[in-house]
Amino acid sequence: MNNGQIYIHAMAMNSALGETKKKQIATLSGREPATMCLESGWLNDGKETVVGRVKGCLPEIEATFIHKNSRNNRLALSSLLQIKTQIERAIKQFGAERIAVIVGTSTSGISDGEIALAANFPDDYHYHQQEVGNLGQFVADYFAISGPTYTLSTACSSSGRVFLSAKRMLNAGLVDAVIVGGCDTLCKLTLNGFHGLEALSTTVCLPFSENRKGINIGEASAFMLLSKHKNDSGLALLGVGDSSDAHHISAPHPDGKGAIEAMQKALQEAQLSRDDIGYINAHGTATKLNDAMEAKAIYSVFADGVPVSSTKPLTGHTLGAASMVEALISCLVLTEKLDLPEQINDGCFDGSLAPICFVKKGQSLKYPAILSNSFAFGGNNISLIFGVCDV
Template structure:
């Protein structure tokens, strides 16, 4: 039996913009956001970061950091629908399920620098900045929510995992509605970490190209207000008829960072999502690829996608436009599927150099302005370190 989550509202903020219309225009045209160049141990690396000074300080000052400024920018757009949900169900019946990986390393590193230079931490600095639940506690306090709170840090699948957790808890009766999503930043510590893995490109990522050289990181936040039943009194403009209907997970148990080379884990996650949604592969009109631009990811994902969907289902990686937004990526890319569904099937473009890798199984990559007639179902892939694979199916009635 299907167990969907109905979407009453959603919003996002990334390097493409802070509102649905702006983001959609850049997605459909394949227009990349402006990347910033960082010096990583003497090597220049681009990242799709948002200037924190362009975002207002968090009104609850004790939560003011880059991560929560991004969350605030998104939650401001959803304030009305969330307030209505709190009034309808009660503050103790709203759950918060988010994915995030780097909550406060920048604050901690700058505090440590201050301590080394002066012998004291900056005024107001607390270790809570580093806590995994810090961004979720901000959301709870902002809206006066006292229901269950869960933060997932499953690397690049974090906010996709949060959707699975939200669905399970809503249907278990632990909450009636949920704020689900993700937020993450490309901090200097994260950039250094990925550089040490030799996974970062020295240019904007070039997914599924024969010339790909690695990933590029980025900042983003994306949130959804979801319920078990469709609630017309909660729905915001543009959310009518949208739902998440398929939830599939798998675990490679193969390597601490690299995906399983034969794509079996990715294939099983997508297959499980289809089974959960009671759909066959032919029902899917668009695949949002995980598509990091690393040789290992793109090769295994091409195998899995071609095996399940063949070579004629439109697919694209949006990470060339936004950067890889880590813990936020699953929610952000699910929101891109929603934008395609609510805009007549116009699909996010696949931006790359046009040089397809002949060693990869064929995948139909979306060109700018391309659309899928009668688009009803999209699948969004998130494949993370440790072989944590999640695929979500987003639908429009």
């Protein structure tokens, strides 16, 4: 394994899996249902669609941050508060100027802008609330962090690319710790955009099924604290691979060219072979083109030797937060020794897809390294490998 690992010192999320680690584990283990639900009111033509909604109340943001008071930032705060102690400890240890904030989003505070537009822009609304960079600025301001701060927005790979940026910054010695994360909130703009592409499903999505009809959109926040200093658990980011094949503005390269490159680069950086990977968390959107491309790409690199599943039927596609949510799911499988997330569909696997190996019920992790894929519009691809190192 690569000796330059980046260690994960804290992590937390809030999604349709649940708002606490206990609930998330229960949902991943099948003991509690995910909060996926059929709703109306989102689509302009009046049709219904399934969304992955966060349940429960979100924390309030104090008046000091009035131009950063958006649902997206409140959702982010619901995760950040769970790791506040570890973040404050890092600030005390390294100094506020030696910590970076690198986050990803695609919607930011757009939902607040939609509400404000309908109400003729009330006095408490400011356009800054829906700027893409607002999320990163809020996190830095909330913790009074003065190190490098920025927000990435590369569609569905946004919060995956933060790991690449964080790793480069840590290896360059510019900072000692990085808060990485992603957050996206349900909004009409996104839902109607995907509906216009005829990509939304009116049932819980069915990745890799011959009956798949499209995606479910979800909302979520997920954050981690990274450092090159060893932790007690050994949980680490082992490798990152990226590519930009730029095949099409919304459709993936049919042969998975960029996806293959991203997975191969992640393996190379981690100094692992395909036989060292115990599970692949697929991008698995349940669209016709993505699933066909991803199955072909995975088979090209791993053949049928590694169990694969998509967790999007449990969370929805959380867009800019998806990479971080699925990274955190992968880390929970590693640290909590959970069974691999079962591939959820209707049992009618698409026989025209490359014959990859899907997770079976009750299957456990055979090798202590997990690869997680995220493939975005414009051919912006990211593959992450997580594992447990000797400490």
